[in-house]
Amino acid sequence: MQSRDWLQLLLYVAILAAITKPIGLYLVQVLDAKGRTWLDPIVSPLERLTYRILGIDPTQGQTWREYTRGMLLLSVVSCLFTYALLRLQHLLPLNPQGLGPLSPDLAFNTAVSFTTNTNWQSYGGEGTMSYLSQMLALSLHNFTSAAVGIGIAAALVRGISQHANPRLGNFWVDLVRTTYYLLLPACTLFALVLVSQGMIQNFAPYTKARLIEPMTVQVEKKNDKGETLLGTDGKPLLEAQTITEQVIAQGPMASQVAIKMLGTNGGGYANANAAHPYENPTPLSNFLQMLSIFAIGSGLTYYLGRTTGNQAHGWSVWAAMMALFVAGAVVCWGAEAGGTPGTQAMGLASADGNMEGKEVRFGIFNSALFATSTTAASCGAVNAMHDSFTPLGGLVPLFNIELGEVVVGGVGAGLYGMLVFVILAVFIAGLMVGRTPEYLGKKIGAYEVKMSMLALLILTLSILGFTAWAAASPWGIAGLNNPGPHGLSEMLYAFSSATGNNGSAFAGLTTNTPWYNVTLGIAMLVGRFLMIVPIMAIAGSLAMKRLAPASAGTFPVSGGTFILLLIGTVVLIGALNFLPALALGPVVEHFLAGQGRLY
């Protein structure tokens, strides 16, 4: 844990703090149908044209039900479209590698995964997806799912700030404006920056490179028909094979990566995701990618403050998020820097900590920081193998996801998730000031509590329920490559990641099986839509309420006490829900590792 790393952490948080206000102010304009931006001269005609073609009246406000219906319609239609495209990719153009169609369960899993902003990948990108699939099917979702998240967050914030007005804005307008004014321009700019760092952007077929140093590997021996030959002991026969060439994947990478990071999607172009030299070429590209994960989510907290007329509240929410983030990053980094007792006993580079599964170019600190931010947000892009982290180092990303990814969080999703915790915190602690709990002038009643708890219950049910099923069923166990507590952590991580719409993985688990593809797909759907619907119901209910003016007796939603309260609520609820499962996974593993047992 060197001082230059501390400096980088400081720089990271400082830059985030600095960009929060400008991004927030821009968001205020984007999320207002009458907002003004400097892009108006170019984009405005396009925006009006889109409305005309789609038959949308941009002045027409929607109730929470109408808004939610629009969101669901878009999601269902685009999900089916992607499913069809993936199943038919061998018949469609832009497939120079001649890649075949995806299996039904994998296509379902992938379509759901990208629709829900999860980007869980049961496949390796280079060997599975044609350029068309990458650019049209997956990229489309990267934009729309991000825009949906931002729209839902905006609708909730409007509900909080409005005085007895059931209209929460127009879903289609939010979708179009967020895409046109925010995501497309920002991604274009970001893609160019990434290209400047050496990231590729082409339609070339995969290239072959001659290895400077040929290597020999053991492969299964096959007969002429391609069947594996078995030895007398029933195990496949192995033979030595000398490799002299390597295939290097090509393609339109920078454009994909820009939205993958800014939209907190996380689905890698390459299987190695941000650890791939093309997908993360330089230290600067690494730093910028980490920043881009939090950029919009961070700006949304400013939007919250500005729209509700309580900027101190917006900053307090931001501060609570940052405190949780820095704490997680430091724990993860410390655990990784400490290494494992096993490697230390062998005298292996103990000074460098645990380097297993990490890209040497990034090292311990940047891997830990990337892992913490990608899971704090619902991004899921990775530049190191989380599966190879130390038990406690891996606990941090896992716990981050289980908190509901409310530490900045996915674009929009992080804010609306956090606001559920705010409502719960305000309700419980609000009673303690001797008044009916009130959040920014809106009374929190039985309905809001019911919906908030429903969202929380669904999250817990999906994560614990599916993991328990996996742990108890042959289909679940079949995917395990690691026994013992680490295997449990892998399954827990998979369903946490799917439910939390994160998409990163403890990749030791083989999940491209029908059972995992289907259950993970369901977990993603549950984690996305069964969260959004109760939250929109809260937005609708709050929108109808009158705003009570603030007084000295009003529950304070800014300042140190509130920040501590919010942090306490998030950690306590997260911990209470998942402590037993975590105890049997990473915690036990940690103590066993101390005794020299590894998994």
Added chain:
Amino acid sequence: MTHPAPSLLDPSIARPAVAEAFRKLHPRLMISNPVMFVTGVGALLTTLEACRAAAPERGFTLQLALWLWFTVLFANFAEAVAEGRGKAQADSLRKSRKEALARQLRGGAEEKVPAAALQKGDLVVCEARDVIPGDGEVIEGIASVDEAAITGESAPVIRESGGDRSAVTGGTKVISDRIVIRITSERGNTFLDRMIAMVEGARRQKTPNEIALTILLSALTLVFLLVCVTLKPFGLYSAMNFPVPVLVALLVCLIPTTIGGLLSAIGISGIDRLIRRNVLATSGRAVEAAGDIDVLLLDKTGTITFGNRMATEFLPAPGGSAERLADAAQLASLADETPEGRSIAILAKERYQLRGRELGGPHARFIPFTAQTRMSGVDLPTGEGRPPRSIRKGAADAVRAHVQGLGGEYPEGVARIVQEVSRAGGTPLAVSDGGEVLGVIHLKDVVKGGIRDRFAQLRRMGIRTVMITGDNPLTAAAIAAEAGVDDFMAQATPEAKLQRIRAEQEAGHLVAMTGDGTNDAPALAQADVGVAMNTGTQAAREAGNMVDLDSNPTKLIEIVEIGKQLLMTRGALTTFSIANDVAKYFAILPAMLMGTFPAIAPLNIMHLQSPSSAILSAIIFNALIIIALIPLALHGVAYRPAGALSILRRNLLIYGLGGILVPFAGIKLIDLAITTLHWV
């Protein structure tokens, strides 16, 4: 007046409550409290397991089952005690509802009928020593009535037809004169009946806030149920078969049993506290709303000021002496029995040691105040070498006319003093002796001592006070400034009051007010909390959602405090209950895993003796904490008027941080005790 709360250990309440705790085990009663219902089911499951278990396990499982039953019983006991305290009060009320014969008027003739047979609209006659047979309105006559039965106040009150003091309550007693009453509510729905029902909790419905909290607690229970149920397969995966009783123990420790067990006791005791202060609320909802109030409309008279104006200063005419003025004023007031007159005599005595004297013999002639002359005074005949005197005191312009009529002069200086007094919100009273103006008495509405601090407290709590008065704006402003209210309404009419309440509500405020007259009824009905005075009209009492039996308008402030205390107690115990879970995890989880993974021993940070003792200690703590917190639930958390932030900080520290730390100590102590006693 207030009734003292009975002691918690009062056997007359505690003994029946124990029996009641068992009776409440009925599933139909339990289901209304989901948290305790789950606990009950867990206790049942554990009991069954204990019956099936083999010898070494049986003792432990049996103890677990026992403590789980205790947890349920303790919660039932808490509720029963709260109800019992109410019942004790209801019984004393019921005594006053003796079966009486009513003297009903039918077509002018009197007829004796049982009080129970009276219908709404019937007319009855009551004379001295008659018990009033039902709630009603005096339509004829005037009488003094002893209302001690319901108010506990022994001084009789006047009830008369017309005006604002026409309502009478069934069960009270006429002590003099004769009145005719029109019955306004039927048997079973009288004031006394409602009061008894309220106290007994018979008609108790969950308040909105209680419903929201119950949802939160039920959902948390579901979440923890999920956590514990999934722990079974997780355990099997890790080659550990967690026994059902252990999982039940973990579940019961995690679900919010503390607040779940005490929730209804908190609600009942909140209403009980109101009744002890002689306030009757028509619903628990009203009590809760009282905590949310942020605008108080207070009548000036009786609440902010003593009802009457009092002399505060003698201001002599230029060149005159204050002592002479005081002397004349006192002489003129000696026979004046009005509070103003008495206050003048007293002030003269206090300031100038002037004693009330024999008034110039039997010939002194008092001039009483009339609306025409607007003056009063005294004429003294000659005597003991003094010339005859004719002293007058009264409204400045009346005295001016009087003096000028006698050929005297009304000095410019006096006119100036009169103006100054008016501007300060006082009432100037000019005093003349013959044709000479001696000076001015400053009469003033005297603001009650301490009320200014009270308003400052309210302001810190975020509550705005608005003074309502019929005075002119100038006077009103002066009194408002002196009393420290935030705003005032001068020359307020009932319509203006109603408008004001609507406007405040429109702006998102919750408004409370007190009222007594019939013309207050619309405003009382519109206010979120309307407290009617018991001395008021029946219309006012019906319109409000609370009645103050003491008819003390200041009580409103106490009502607000009780409402706040009720909500704070709920929040504090909820926080405490959830915070407790941290320590319980640290007790039970290591105990569950230690067998298979001895490596996790460092997680046993409390160094509990054995897995069994750890689990049992957590369960025992969980049960005992309910008993320990019953007094807090019944009395409410300590309340200090302060801003939301400082209250929040304080309570978070005590119930949040305290809630995390206390169980660590508690569980450790219990663990030491039960291992010393060899229970495990």
